[in-house]
Amino acid sequence: GSLTTQQILLRQESNGVLSGYGSGNPVPANDLAANFADLWPWQIEGDSSLVRTPILGDWVVRSNAMPDQILAGIGAVISSQRGQKVTFRLDHAARNVVVAPRRARDDSVVNVRIYAKQSGTSSGDGPIGFMLHEFSKATAIAMLDEINFVQVHHYVIAEVSDPALTKQTTDDFLGSLADQTGLTFHRERRVVDVWTLSMSPQKQ
Numbered sequence: 001g002s003l004t005t006q007q008i009l010l011r012q013e014s015n016g017v018l019s020g021y022g023s024g025n026p027v028p029a030n031d032l033a034a035n036f037a038d039l040w041p042w043q044i045e046g047d048s049s050l051v052r053t054p055i056l057g058d059w060v061v062r063s064n065a066m067p068d069q070i071l072a073g074i075g076a077v078i079s080s081q082r083g084q085k086v087t088f089r090l091d092h093a094a095r096n097v098v099v100a101p102r103r104a105r106d107d108s109v110v111n112v113r114i115y116a117k118q119s120g121t122s123s124g125d126g127p128i129g130f131m132l133h134e135f136s137k138a139t140a141i142a143m144l145d146e147i148n149f150v151q152v153h154h155y156v157i158a159e160v161s162d163p164a165l166t167k168q169t170t171d172d173f174l175g176s177l178a179d180q181t182g183l184t185f186h187r188e189r190r191v192v193d194v195w196t197l198s199m200s201p202q203k204q
Contacts (some may be wrong), residue, residue, distance in 0.1 A: 051197050075188055096187060099185065109155075114155075115168075121159045
């Protein structure tokens with residue numbers, strides 16, 4: 001059937017221009033936080049039932065808003081929905097990450113296809129960082145993007161249709177991505193910003 005837009009999420013630039021997208025379903029808290037606070041999905045930690053809380057309502061976020069301001073707003077909405085105080089806490093923690101290396105030349109990558117998700121498909125075009133965010137969400141691989149000026153003409157991160165593909169490892173995913181983009185990925189242990197979402201035991 002056709003998708004009915006239930007939620008609109010917009011970013012307001014300094015010149016007043018609005019850009020964003022509509023969603024057919026309420027957006028989970030960690031996806032909303034990652035999209036608007038320029039974070040990777042894996043940087044939002046906490047109990048899965050909490051970080052995946054569906055956020056109701058439409059959103060307009062100023063482009064110059066700081067991550068802590070955006071997350072405070074999201075926390076306030078979750079608190080209101082749950083009737084219990086919810087907060088984001090910033091920690092600096094060591095995590096194992098996969099780094100997409102910096103690349104200075106203006107290359108183009110065409111028609112990248114990754115079979116990664118259990119359900120659902122995402123696709124698009126533009127800076128490769130957009131694709132890597134979707135790749136990180138679909139594969140649960142913690143990634144950092146240091147790439148400059150690389151464009152993807154079209155990418156698809158598609159639903160897994162072959163049962164054998166559900167057993168893919170991190171190396172399988174990264175190998176497929178490397179083969180299609182020409183990028184070389186490497187693993188590092190880095191101290192990164194992690195926002196932990198937690199719930200107070202006390203009622204508001």
